[in-house]
Amino acid sequence: MDFTTQNCTALFQALATRMAAERDALCALDGLIGDADHGIAMEQGMQAAAAEVPGLPTLQDQFNAAAKAFLNAVGASSGPLYATALMRAAKAAGPRVAMPASETPRLIVAMAEGIAHRGRAEPGQKTMIDAWHPAAEAAKSGSTWPEILQAAQAGADATARMQASLGRAARLGERSLGHKDPGAVSACMIIEEFAKALG
Amino acid sequence: MAPTQKLINDGNHAVDEMLRGVLAAHPMHLTLAAPRAVIAKHGPRAGKVALVIGGGSGHEPTFLGFVGKGLADAAAVGNVFASPPPQPAVDAAMASHGGAGVLFMYGNYAGDVMNFDMAAEMLEMEGIEARTVLTTDDIASSPDRAKRRGVAGNVFIFKCAGAAADLMLPLDEVERIAARANDRTYTMGVALSACSLPQTRRLNFDLPAGEMEIGMGIHGEPGIRRGPLKPANAVADEIMDAILAEMAAPKGAKVAVLVNSLGSTPLMELYILYARVAERLSAAELTVHTALVGPYCTSMEMAGASITVMHLDDELTRMLDHPCDCAMFRVG
Numbered sequence: 001m002d003f004t005t006q007n008c009t010a011l012f013q014a015l016a017t018r019m020a021a022e023r024d025a026l027c028a029l030d031g032l033i034g035d036a037d038h039g040i041a042m043e044q045g046m047q048a049a050a051a052e053v054p055g056l057p058t059l060q061d062q063f064n065a066a067a068k069a070f071l072n073a074v075g076a077s078s079g080p081l082y083a084t085a086l087m088r089a090a091k092a093a094g095p096r097v098a099m100p101a102s103e104t105p106r107l108i109v110a111m112a113e114g115i116a117h118r119g120r121a122e123p124g125q126k127t128m129i130d131a132w133h134p135a136a137e138a139a140k141s142g143s144t145w146p147e148i149l150q151a152a153q154a155g156a157d158a159t160a161r162m163q164a165s166l167g168r169a170a171r172l173g174e175r176s177l178g179h180k181d182p183g184a185v186s187a188c189m190i191i192e193e194f195a196k197a198l199g
Numbered sequence: 200m201a202p203t204q205k206l207i208n209d210g211n212h213a214v215d216e217m218l219r220g221v222l223a224a225h226p227m228h229l230t231l232a233a234p235r236a237v238i239a240k241h242g243p244r245a246g247k248v249a250l251v252i253g254g255g256s257g258h259e260p261t262f263l264g265f266v267g268k269g270l271a272d273a274a275a276v277g278n279v280f281a282s283p284p285p286q287p288a289v290d291a292a293m294a295s296h297g298g299a300g301v302l303f304m305y306g307n308y309a310g311d312v313m314n315f316d317m318a319a320e321m322l323e324m325e326g327i328e329a330r331t332v333l334t335t336d337d338i339a340s341s342p343d344r345a346k347r348r349g350v351a352g353n354v355f356i357f358k359c360a361g362a363a364a365d366l367m368l369p370l371d372e373v374e375r376i377a378a379r380a381n382d383r384t385y386t387m388g389v390a391l392s393a394c395s396l397p398q399t400r401r402l403n404f405d406l407p408a409g410e411m412e413i414g415m416g417i418h419g420e421p422g423i424r425r426g427p428l429k430p431a432n433a434v435a436d437e438i439m440d441a442i443l444a445e446m447a448a449p450k451g452a453k454v455a456v457l458v459n460s461l462g463s464t465p466l467m468e469l470y471i472l473y474a475r476v477a478e479r480l481s482a483a484e485l486t487v488h489t490a491l492v493g494p495y496c497t498s499m500e501m502a503g504a505s506i507t508v509m510h511l512d513d514e515l516t517r518m519l520d521h522p523c524d525c526a527m528f529r530v531g
Binding site: 080169172 | 280282284310313314396398403416419420
C-alpha cells in the first residue's frame with residue numbers, strides 16, 4: 001500500500017488530535033524538569049500544520065507546508081527542531097503524490113537527522129534525540145513500524161535514568177534524574193501516529 | 200486542582216490580546232511592524248545600529264516594554280514562555296535597521312538561540328549583518344557564565360547596549376559594550392509560589408506551603424535548592440553572599456542594583472529586601488549609582504523576587520545614565 005497525499009492529510013490530523021489529547025500530560029511532565037509549556041507548543045504546532053496540509057499536490061509540498069506552519073505557530077525549541085525535521089521529511093518524500101509503504105521508514109531517518117542537525121544534540125543528553133535516534137537506527141536496519149516504535153519508546157524510557165546535559169533541563173544536574181524527557185515522550189507519540197498511519 | 204484565576208478572555212489569545220492593549224495604551228511609543236514584531240515610534244534611524252530584543256511573553260515589562268528611543272529599536276514577541284519563531288525577529292530587524300547592522304539580544308535559552316540564529320541566517324540572505332549578544336546573568340543557573348540563563352539583569356544590559364546604539368556607535372562597539380555589560384551583571388532569585396500558563400491555568404510546579412526555592416528561573420525552572428521560607432534579610436543575605444563573592448568588586452566601586460518582583464510580590468516586600476541589600480553594599484564599601492525597585496522581569500503571577508547587581512565602570516555608567524524613553528521604562 002502506498003502512502004498518499006490523502007494519507008498524509010489524515011496523518012497530520014491524527015497528530016493534531018493526539019497532541020491536543022496529551023497537552024496537559026506533557027505540560028505536567030515538563031513542569032517537573034522544565035517550564036511546563038511543551039504540551040502547548042506541540043498542540044499549537046501540530047494544529048497549525050494540520051490546517052495547512054490538505055489539498056497540496058505532493059507529499060513534499062505537504063511536509064514543507066507543515067514545517068513552516070509549525071515553526072511560525074510555535075517558536076520555542078520544538079519549533080525549529082520539528083520544522084527542520086519536517087523539511088527533511090519533505091525532501092525524503094520528494095515531489096510525489098505517493099510513496100511506497102516500504103520506503104516510509106526513511107521519513108523517520110530524515111526527521112531524526114534534521115532534529116540532530118538543528119539541535120546539535122547527541123544521544124544520551126536527555127533530549128528528544130534519545131527517542132528519535134534509536135527509532136532512526138531501527139528504520140535504517142529494515143525494522144518494521146512496530147519495531148521502530150518500540151525502539152523509540154525504549155529510548156524515551158531510558159531518559160528517566162539520564163542526567164540532562166542539553167536544553168533547559170541541563171541546568172538541573174542530578175535533579176533531572178528520575179523524570180522522562182518530555183520531548184522524548186512526545187517524540188514517541190509522533191512516531192506512534194506515523195506507525196499507525198504507515199504501518 | 201481548581202484552575203488558577205486570571206483576568207483573561209481566552210488563554211489561546213492572551214498574548215495577542217495583551218499586544219493589542221499595549222499598542223492601544225502606548226501609541227506615542229510603539230507600533231506594530233508585522234505580526235508579533237513591535238517597533239519604536241522614535242529611535243530607529245539611518246546609520247544607527249538596530250537593537251532588536253525578544254523572547255517569550257509572560258515577563259512583561261520585559262521585552263516589549265523596553266522598546267523606545269535610547270533603548271531597543273524593536274522586539275519580537277513569542278508565545279507565553281516560548282521563544283518567538285524566526286519571522287517576527289526578521290520582521291523586527293528589517294523594519295528597524297538603518298544600514299549599520301543589527302544586534303540581537305535575548306536571554307540564553309536553547310529555543311531562543313535556535314530561532315534567532317535562523318533569523319540571523321535569513322537576514323544574512325537579505326544582505327543585513329546581524330550579530331548576537333546573549334544575556335547570561337542568572338548566577339544560580341550554572342557555574343559556567345556561558346551556560347547561564349538571562350533573567351532580570353536584562354534591563355541593565357539592554358539599557359547599556361541601547362545607549363551605545365543611540366550614541367551612533369558602530370556595530371563592533373555596540374556589541375563590545377553589550378557583552379561587557381552582560382559580563383558584569385549578576386542576578387539571583389527566589390520563588391515563593393508557582394505561576395500558571397493562560398492556556399492550562401495549572402500551576403507549573405509544586406512548591407509546598409512554607410517553602411521557598413532559591414535560584415529558580417523565570418519560567419519556573421527548578422533552582423539550586425528548596426528549603427523553609429526564611430525572613431527577608433536572610434534571603435537577601437544568601438543572594439548577596441553569592442553575588443558579592445562572584446562579583447569581587449574592589450572597595451569604592453560603583454554598582455547598579457535592581458530588586459525585581461517576579462510578579463505578585465508587592466513593593467513593600469521588595470523595599471524590605473532593598474533595605475538589606477543597601478546595607479550589604481554599604482558594608483562592602485560599594486556605591487549605589489542606580490537603584491531600581493519594582494516589576495522589571497516577571498514570571499506572570501509567580502511570587503518571589505530577584506536581586507541584580509551590575510558592577511559599573513565609567514563607560515557603563517555613562518550608558519546607564521543616557522536618556523531613554525520607552526513605554527514602560529524611562530531615564531532622564
